Amino acid sequence: MDRKLTYETKGLNLVLKELSAFFTGIAKNNFTVEFFTVFVPIIILWEALPRLGVVPPTLVPPPSVVAETFWDLLVNHDLIGHVGISLLRFFLGLAVAIVTAIPIGILMGWNMFLRRHALPLFQILAPIPSPAWVPITIILLGIGLPMQVFLVFLGVFYPVLFDTYQGVKDTDPRYIASARVFGASELTLIKRVYLPNALSFIVMGVKIGIALGLVMLIVSEMVGAHSGIGWLLVESKDFFRIDRMVACMLTLGFIGWFLIEVMKYIEIKLALWKVGR
Amino acid sequence: MKRLCFSIAAAVAATALIALVAGVPGSGDDGVIRIGHTGTPHLAPLFVAVEQGIFEDNGLRVELKRFGSTSDAGYALLAGRVDVAFLEPSRSFRLLNEHDEAGVKIAGTVNFDFGATLVVREDLNIRLGDLEGMTVAAGSRHCILLSQFKHDAQRHGVDAGKINFVYTAFETMLPALEAGQVDAILTRASYALLAQAEGHKILYQNWDVVPGDACCPAYLAQVEYFMLVKDLEPRYVRGMDAALREASERPPEDSRNAIMKHTQFPLGLQQGFPVARYLVIGQELKQELGDWVWTGN
């Protein structure tokens, strides 16, 4: 029934409707009474312990100080700009990874000949922990946007690739057979059978990829950048600003959490057909 | 009721976590002074004092803890995991600025002779005259090192006006040279020593520079490291002070051997350079630093 509604709503109304559904979903799923039972005491203690001198406040800045610092970063230190440049690097890397990994994964899952040629290569490369690529990346690409984007790409690529491959490979042969009987070309099969079947796998891969990509973003900004949230983090460390470090960490945590929530929402939207199961 | 249980459990967990993060181990209770350093050749007096048993002679037992960067050593000092740490002036000021209530004090300095030095990139095989048209990094437009160099270049018949100078902090010069962004750097002898260790070549050096301008104020110019202490008993601080001063009086060869032993910094590279010396804080510096100086109270 919902589907009928989305068909009929168009343009701005549709965007507004989806947005409100997204945020209501976030609120409902995350900010539960159970969450606050755990969250509120932690915040209270975090505030109280340094204030009472149980732990040194210079080493453990209480949340009120972190909030103040956060505001200061926002107003005086262009936090938005740093987050923006970080997100630019991140989304470029994510986009490049998704655009390359999904087609390669589909081709590997679709054709045995291609699979036998490509899969061993990726299986050897994938276990190399992405941060191990940092030195050689700096040598090859220098320091700058290409290097940061490549490192993010490395974090996202393999989970998306292998999940796509798995999803396509595991398509039930009877779906393929029933489409072939009707005369579907391989392109149609890929578009209408393999891809929808693998979609939930792909979203899962992207979710893992987002987590790993954020790690690589911070790694890349720590070693080779003069802006961005990762750079702000190491810079804060250099300046002995623990409160700023905590503010940066919480910002990063929020970004990661938000992106995962977006992916969850996309997953539900894409896999509407599975909801009834 | 159940909800309350969860709340209490969370609170206990949080307390444990925060206590763990900020856990402060007892400082030097067993009489061992823990010293944080970064293993640079500029800390010669420390290594000599360890090598030649000068700390023991002064009734001190020390334990060296090596850190990857001076900021790590700074955090260790703040957290009470070391009692003494050697940090360069800029980092020391940042730390003292941000954590003025933590009880960190400056108890001494390690100095290195000034020396205007020009280091060229390892792949360049040039003479002073060839510098015209090349890019050289310098501290600042009005730096005493620069004016000294320009003066000396003139004497050798080189037109310093034809050299492209870019101005940057000393700390960033070496990475810029490594990355090929500049062809040469005009720097202090202490940085030249590190640059030389990376394979770059010294083309010009003049030890007769008298510090004292806006870029390199006289009282701070030759300070490479501050000795920072936190919550250390006065007798230990005085002991450290005495031991390091004594170590600075030892012959340079002893220093070089000690450096090589502690930092694997080759002897050959050290030849032609003076060694770092520990100094008590002078009157002028004491005025400048004010409350940050350790006074024994």
Next chain:
Amino acid sequence: MIEARKITKFFPVINPQGLAEGITAVLSVSLKVEEGEFVAVVGPTGCGKSTFLEIMAGLQAPTEGEVYIDGKLVLEPLPSTRKEIEIYQRKYRFLSPIANDLWRDIPKSDIAMIFQDYAVFPWMTALENVFFTLTLRRVPKGERSYLARKYLNLVGLSGAENKYPSQLSGGMRQRVALARALSVEPKIILMDEPFAAVDALAREKLNEDLLSIWQSMKKTIVFVTHDINEALYLADRVVVFSPQPGTVRNIIPVNLPRPRKRASREIGELRERIWQIYQYDATGEIIDYVI
């Protein structure tokens, strides 16, 4: 008209001892189905009747034999010598032999197939499932909706157009599959145990609806089932398969007028006859008489 000539299908397998051996799933089966005929294929589980049907549909290449639809060869047999195998593998390196084309849809109007389950795509609604075949047939966009609804109405699914298969019952899902098969306007419909996963009551209703569609639309139907009653109720001829390797054990004409009664004496007799063939094949004992 669809004709299978001496179809044999052999599967090489590696046994637990690591030795190669093989299973002959179908052995030299010949079958000719006339225009407008309703033929049921019955046999014990695992007798190769599904494999036979997939070979007829062109979804598996036979090891030996050919399938002709209206005198046209459907799929070449598998190679047998090593050299032939190499040539075959090189030829089909990028495209499987049962694939139609890489880029271009080649809609087939001669044949449609319905599977026991997994027949409709769960990621498409009932309407979209029918759209799928209509798009393959390059039906203009404007007509698709009208046509799709027409076929869904035909199988009694009006009102469930926008439901996903997961929201439909097993019987309704098979109706969607039937609507999709009808939407390609095929001459022949191959059905592989289509109602096996449907509960008994819904199955009877489906049987009747299938019969009425068959009678009104004049399709040729080959219907594989393991339910003898269903076969006898529906078919003009019942082909009985032997246990593995599958061969045609017997072909029993059902010359009874429609509508038939499931519990009628004639059907009972025929059922008894098929049952006894089964018994003999399974135990080797002669119960009463053997054909």
